[in-house]
Amino acid sequence: MNRPPQRVVVTGLGIVSSLALGREGTWSAMLEGKDGLAPLTRLSLPLEPAQLAGQVAMDPGRHQTLCERMALGALEEALDGLVPQGDPTRIGVFQGAGTSGLPVAEAFLEERLAGRRGRASEPAYQSPSTVTDALARRVGSQGPRGTIMNACSSSLLALGQAWERLAAGELDFAVAGGAENLCRTTYAGFSCLKAVDAKKCRPFSRDRAGLNLGEGAVQLVLETLDGARARGAMIYAEVLGYGASMDAHHPTAPHPEGEGAARAMTMALRTGGLDASGIDLVSAHGTATPANDGAECLAIRRALGTAADAISVTSTKSQFGHTLGAAGAFGAAAAILALRDQVVSPTLRLEEADPICDLDCTPKVAKQRLLRAALVNAFAFGGNNTSLLVRRWEGR
Amino acid sequence: MSGTDLVITGLGLVLPCGDGIETARASLASGAPCFADLPEALGLGRGAACAAFNPVGTIPPMQLRRLDRPSRFAWVAAHQAFADAGLDPKAMGERIAVAVGSLTGGSEASEAFMRPYLQRGPEGASPLVFPNCVANAASGHLALAYGLKGPSATIVDRENATFAALEQAARWLRLGLAEVALVIGTDGLFPLLLDLCRGARMLARHGDPEVGSGRGFLPGEGAQAFLLESRDHAASRGVRPRAGLRALASSSSFEDTVPGRSQALARAVAALGGGSPERRVGGANGLARLDALEGGLAEAHPEWPGAIHPKRLWGEFGGSGGQLLAAALLEPSDLTLVTAPASSGSQFAALLEGVNLDRS
Numbered sequence: 107m108n109r110p111p112q113r114v115v116v117t118g119l120g121i122v123s124s125l126a127l128g129r130e131g132t133w134s135a136m137l138e139g140k141d142g143l144a145p146l147t148r149l150s151l152p153l154e155p156a157q158l159a160g161q162v163a164m165d166p167g168r169h170q171t172l173c174e175r176m177a178l179g180a181l182e183e184a185l186d187g188l189v190p191q192g193d194p195t196r197i198g199v200f201q202g203a204g205t206s207g208l209p210v211a212e213a214f215l216e217e218r219l220a221g222r223r224g225r226a227s228e229p230a231y232q233s234p235s236t237v238t239d240a241l242a243r244r245v246g247s248q249g250p251r252g253t254i255m256n257a258c259s260s261s262l263l264a265l266g267q268a269w270e271r272l273a274a275g276e277l278d279f280a281v282a283g284g285a286e287n288l289c290r291t292t293y294a295g296f297s298c299l300k301a302v303d304a305k306k307c308r309p310f311s312r313d314r315a316g317l318n319l320g321e322g323a324v325q326l327v328l329e330t331l332d333g334a335r336a337r338g339a340m341i342y343a344e345v346l347g348y349g350a351s352m353d354a355h356h357p358t359a360p361h362p363e364g365e366g367a368a369r370a371m372t373m374a375l376r377t378g379g380l381d382a383s384g385i386d387l388v389s390a391h392g393t394a395t396p397a398n399d400g401a402e403c404l405a406i407r408r409a410l411g412t413a414a415d416a417i418s419v420t421s422t423k424s425q426f427g428h429t430l431g432a433a434g435a436f437g438a439a440a441a442i443l444a445l446r447d448q449v450v451s452p453t454l455r456l457e458e459a460d461p462i463c464d465l466d467c468t469p470k471v472a473k474q475r476l477l478r479a480a481l482v483n484a485f486a487f488g489g490n491n492t493s494l495l496v497r498r499w500e501g502r
Numbered sequence: 503m504s505g506t507d508l509v510i511t512g513l514g515l516v517l518p519c520g521d522g523i524e525t526a527r528a529s530l531a532s533g534a535p536c537f538a539d540l541p542e543a544l545g546l547g548r549g550a551a552c553a554a555f556n557p558v559g560t561i562p563p564m565q566l567r568r569l570d571r572p573s574r575f576a577w578v579a580a581h582q583a584f585a586d587a588g589l590d591p592k593a594m595g596e597r598i599a600v601a602v603g604s605l606t607g608g609s610e611a612s613e614a615f616m617r618p619y620l621q622r623g624p625e626g627a628s629p630l631v632f633p634n635c636v637a638n639a640a641s642g643h644l645a646l647a648y649g650l651k652g653p654s655a656t657i658v659d660r661e662n663a664t665f666a667a668l669e670q671a672a673r674w675l676r677l678g679l680a681e682v683a684l685v686i687g688t689d690g691l692f693p694l695l696l697d698l699c700r701g702a703r704m705l706a707r708h709g710d711p712e713v714g715s716g717r718g719f720l721p722g723e724g725a726q727a728f729l730l731e732s733r734d735h736a737a738s739r740g741v742r743p744r745a746g747l748r749a750l751a752s753s754s755s756f757e758d759t760v761p762g763r764s765q766a767l768a769r770a771v772a773a774l775g776g777g778s779p780e781r782r783v784g785g786a787n788g789l790a791r792l793d794a795l796e797g798g799l800a801e802a803h804p805e806w807p808g809a810i811h812p813k814r815l816w817g818e819f820g821g822s823g824g825q826l827l828a829a830a831l832l833e834p835s836d837l838t839l840v841t842a843p844a845s846s847g848s849q850f851a852a853l854l855e856g857v858n859l860d861r862s
Contacts, residue, residue, distance in 0.1 A: 153623045195753060195769065203658070204636075208612060214701075215613065215694055216620055224701065234658045235847050243756045248766065250752050251848055252666055255608070255637035255658045263655055270673055291612055294619050295632035350653035350679070352645040354595060357568070357633045366651060369596070373653075373679065487633055488642020490654050 114272040115499065117339040118327025120183030121439055122176045122285075124160035124320055124426055129183055133443045136451040137472040141425045143306050143318050148288045154297050156304040159288055160320025160427035171210065174237050176323035177201070177285035181241055184325045190279050191337075194248040198277045199241050200268045202254045202261025202284035203234040204431025209289040241281055241325070249277060255431070257486035258391070259350075260284055261324070262434025262494050266348035268328050269494075273347075278333045284432035285323035292430060293319055299358065307394035308455040309421035310403070310463040314394045320427025324435035326442075343442045346380060346479070346495040349373025353489025359397050360485055364405025367391075370491035371409035371481055378495035380479060382413040387450060387480035389441040390467075392421025393428055400462040402483065407465075409481075418475060420444075420468040424454035434484030438494055441480040445498040449474050508672055509743035510854075511736050512587025512729030513831055514579035518550035518722050518816050522582065527832045535710045535815050537720050545696030547705065550722035550817035565647070570611045570634040571690030572604055573643045575725030580644055580684055583727035586861075588741055589682065595649035599680035600641045601671040602656040603663030603687045605820035606723075608637040610692035640688055652680040661785060661792070662752075662842050663687065664726065664824035665850035669750055671730050681735055687824020688725035695820070696721065704789060711788030713811050714797065719787040722817015726824030728831075742861055744831050745838075748853040749774040758846055760791055764798045767849035771799065771841060774853045779839035781857075783830045784809035786843065787818045795843035806839070827852070834859050 124142025217224030261284025618626030664687030755762035
């Protein structure tokens with residue numbers, strides 16, 4: 107492992123969620139134990155048994171997809187009026203996408219099935235990278251940009267990409283995150299896999315029965331520490347590194363003992379140069395599906411060893427639902443704000459933990475505690491695992 | 503990013519002209535386009551389909567039934583690349599990364615999943631089809647097939663997705679997160695894609711696509727696999743590289759205009775660090791805006807050799823661009839320049855050195 111030359115910090119954070127259109131509103135609602143899950147209105151799927159979702163109070167614009175609109179909204183908050191200065195070729199944009207363009211393709215297909223012509227516009231059908239391009243225009247980027255589609259680990263890997271470039275000294279400034287909007291393909295897909303709970307999801311619970319779907323966007327501004335200091339930026343946290351791995355086990359199910367997930371976490375610790383004893387929080391993937399949560403807890407134990415007994419674990423899925431391509435960025439936002447305020451957001455509806463989830467999964471209420479560093483997990487179909495390592499900013 | 507520390511040691515090709523390196527080399531040398539009327543199952547109109555593709559014998563029958571078209575292509579191309587590089591992936595799976603570039607990965611399955619759902623409701627939804635609706639399905643299938651457990655990314659940056667995947671793979675190798683990287687570009691044709699492209703008026707309607715005509719492109723499909731490793735790692739295995747990756751660069755424009763993108767492409771070329779290319783491969787495809795980017799570059803560099811344009815023969819794969827890299831590896835050359843314009847997003851350029859066809 108070649109140590110990167112630059113330290114990387116988070117200097118901006120924007121959230122558009124089903125709890126609130128904004129960072130602090132979302133965060134305070136999370137700490138109060140609220141969730142954004144509500145009867146499904148975004149889509150009309152009356153035959154689906156589950157009718158709950160985390161929906162954002164925002165609609166597509168006339169010339170924008172909902173994804174683009176949410177992503178730009180989150181970016182505006184993250185920038186907080188900042189107009190990035192300096193060499194535009196050293197500004198990068200990295201986005202994770204899950205469904206992104208699917209609603210447009212669905213609408214076109216539906217029109218064709220109805221015997222109508224449908225509206226095919228090129229930007230619409232290519233929209234995964236269109237969101238990235240829109241964000242790049244906003245920050246005036248002439249540098250590298252990337253759109254990752256690693257399903258549910260997409261946006262966390264996008265954050266890893268940004269870290270890589272900044273840490274290597276190739277960029278000064280980057281925007282990274284993800285946006286996801288509800289669509290029929292994912293709703294019907296997870297439903298037919300029997301992965302959706304008709305009730306509100308219960309991560310880590312003995313009676314967990316599946317996930318709820320959600321939508322939203324999170325955008326982070328990342329900079330080199332030198333650049334952030336030079337402009338006197340407020341620093342939320344430091345990104346130390348990340349890890350990624352494949353399970354090579356099953357197209358949709360995680361490795362039952364979390365073998366690949368543990369390797370991603372171990373790699374994140376290695377790239378970040380941190381020992382397991384330095385971790386106080388895991389912002390878990392925590393989908394509330396029967397297969398995921400147990401495997402993830404085993405993976406945490408595998409990666410952290412005895413240090414796992416002293417950490418807090420939490421799942422944002424209990425508050426936003428599963429935001430798929432944006433889920434990793436939501437987990438990262440929760441971890442960064444937790445490190446800032448020294449408080450862990452709760453895992454809602456965790457009444458009785460599954461014995462296999464024998465970690466402190468922060469049931470029902472927020473928990474004040476010392477938080478030095480956090481791992482953020484996001485795992486995806488295809489056995490794609492990503493883990494990001496972030497550290498509390500202490501002004502050094 | 504530049505440096506000659508990374509080499510390409512394995513190549514695998516599934517192309518409209520057929521499978522394998524020799525078939526591709528003959529196709530490129532002939533200059534004959536591979537377009538024909540498409541089979542109805544793939545869509546209406548003309549295009550370059552992998553009509554002769556036959557994965558039987560490479561993909562086990564049980565798996566074959568579960569795979570979408572891009573994943574089938576990727577599996578076979580990867581198989582060829584590992585064999586070409588003389589590498590047994592199972593022996594070092596945790597140290598092999600996979601980076602995939604695709605536009606259509608997942609889309610074919612999405613149509614196959616949603617068509618019956620929209621017609622019949624939840625009863626029409628197949629749990630066997632849905633897992634392939636994600637773009638990274640191919641990387642998951644490759645991981646299962648070859649025991650690959652390193653980092654993985656699937657990148658969807660329009661025409662240049664495979665270049666972005668190559669860049670990511672190079673970064674993982676240099677960071678020490680993997681020892682070998684399998685870079686794949688894969689895309690498959692399906693009816694809704696053709697319908698959308700036609701609706702957006704991007705397709706050439708008369709004859710084969712001509713670079714500079716502005717009349718549009720014809721779609722193609724296939725997969726290209728490249729095994730990337732450090733020069734030292736290849737040497738330790740006793741493998742002679744197919745080529746060195748001398749430099750790879752990307753640049754973008756915040757203006758979605760031809761001049762803006764042209765400048766970005768020129769910046770990417772400039773970032774390669776110079777050198778006089780002996781051979782040049784270009785990404786023009788017959789679509790006016792893509793051809794304009796490359797046309798401007800050629801005007802500014804009259805000293806360059808004329809470019810060959812693989813998309814004119816094999817079609818526009820939409821998201822991969824891997825056919826350009828493949829073409830760059832099919833003729834010997836001390837220095838080959840690849841210019842890869844995109845209709846938006848990142849513009850890429852690459853320099854391959856010491857392209858060597860003799861592996862003995």
